[in-house]
Amino acid sequence: MSRICDLTGKASLVGNHVSHSNVKTKRKFHPNLQLKRFYIPEEDRWITLKVSTSAIKTINKIGITEAINRFINKGSI
Template sequence: MSKVCQLTGKKVISGNNVSHSKRRTKRKFYPNLITKKFYIPEEDRHITLKISTSSLRTINKIGISAAIKRAKAKGYLK
């Protein structure tokens, strides 16, 4: 699987390593992803998502149903 959050769309971005002498070499910044299983009571089933830890905080705040609805509206989740 690719390194993309299924709820927020966060993905790998590129940048530079900067040495003490200000020499720049390319590097990648990876999102902090976890694979987590959630229970959706409306559908009475479990779903496994690959999400970033920041979206896990959002799920704790607004709930899994609202987070999935928001992700579908933005086109991140099918």
């Protein structure tokens, strides 16, 4: 299961663990992804998406259909 947001395209970033002695080892920063069901009234059906919490906040603000349209036009999907 990939760690990529279905709407925004957010993915894992690579960085370093830095210890007290300043030794650097590789690590990953994973996005905060949640499995969430959304109801689309125009199609009268439910869809399940793996979205980041920031995308959930955007969906709550502007609605699921507008969010999908906005992200498609942006080119994230």
